[in-house]
Amino acid sequence: MSSDTGTTIAPEAHKSAENPPVQPSIKLKASLAPMTALELTSFEPKQFSEELAAKVAQAPSFFENLPVVIGLEKYEEPSLDFERLIEICQAHQVKAIAVRGASASLQDVARNHGLGILAKQKERNAAIDTDTPAASEPAPQEPKADEPAKVEIKTETQISKIVHHPIRSGQQVYAADGDLIILASVSAGAEILADGNIHVYGTLRGRALAGVKGNTKARIFCQSMAAELVSVAGQYKISEDIPSSTIGKPCQVYLDEQTLNFQKLEL
């Protein structure tokens, strides 16, 4: 099992997204759905069919109508018989919906067979890994960071997640690949996480973890600091260690030479 961005988050994080009062018929939302990837190293129809049959036999109910992503990061041959591949998958009640990490030529073929195209896993992470990941001391409950990958840096439009309602005790909100903006307070016992920066325009009483995938440039901003725990790229401080001069004040938290800095916002 692997999710489509290589992270797993609690299902509650999705549910606590904003609820707009009027309801249009469609909504575009950033969403993480757990997805099974079928990683292919080679493709020989008979062998593939047998191996898939063996896997399905182990857990038939799990595979029933299961959508899968075909992982082609390790597939090095120049061509692939997608038609046959999809056919065999279908025969075993598995639905191939997209390919991941395919070479440019294979992407074209896959597209012609109605499959979606996903970027390579490492490229996706590299987009936010602009620095060498720090994270010497991993913060509790942070999504697992991938190993450092020095791939070329791409600029990608980052999607911020904006939440209009208070984050209550026991709730968890995660903004994948972007910033998290909360236009309310975050209660004690709540947890907010982002791959990018975190902004809280109310009182921050819960736990805030920015740059959870290792982005050391991520920062936390809040209107009033009363956090239980703050963390940037795995470096964290609990409420006892937060300088008392910033408690109850507008404040930003950033990482400087592996040390978390707290700065009152006085403009």
Place this chain on the structure above:
Amino acid sequence: MAKIIVITSGKGGVGKTTSSASISTGLALKGHKTVVIDFDVGLRNLDLIMNCERRVVYDFVNVINGEATLNQALIKDKHNENLYILPASQTRDKDALTQDGVEKVLNELSERFDFIICDSPAGIEHGAQMALYFADEAIVVTNPEVSSVRDSDRILGILQSKSRRAENGESVKEHLLLTRYNPIRVEKGEMLSVDDVKEILAIKLLGVIPESQSVLSSSNSGVPVIHDQSTDAGQAYDDAVERLLGAEKPQRFITNEKKGFFKRMFKGAATA
């Protein structure tokens, strides 16, 4: 269509059942056809507070299981013909409440009543979730102390994510009812103030019920305190019911009125 209001708190012993009894009575006294349902299966209390425990024959779970009709299970209040009570089962547990069963009963009640008050059990598990799932509005009962406030915050999060309205992308209207409030102890710093609680929970204040001997004695005698309008708690519940119906009323009972040496002197002089 009836309005479904859940009375909930997360924490136990904060006054959910007492408030359910007084608020449902208050709505009925103002002419609204009201039914109050005890969701606390296995720890049935509402019938005691409403003084109808000797008239319980069939209960909520019997109706869900089709062992009795609603008419057989509903108990008419002695004091007010607009008010009915649907008692919980004492011999079953919370798992007897199925979502489909609860929905069926609520739909049937909806046709006959203006207000359905759901008295939630404590906790955040199945019983409490069944009580809040179908709610249009929620009254969150909170005591002015940190653990109660924390649990109320938790239940507000569950209302936001696990209720039917939340699943449909709508929101449940939330009201804060602060009970057992003692302005003298707030002044001494022994209790959280109204403002403290409002700031943490960030929801609209429905009312503040002062800590009062009359609440306990009326519970014990089975007459909801709202019937006794000579008591401060009775008046406070009446104010809350009016606010629930949309009236704007200034908050009372949040400051210590009989305070200070001079005030007592003046009062003494005035009565002398």
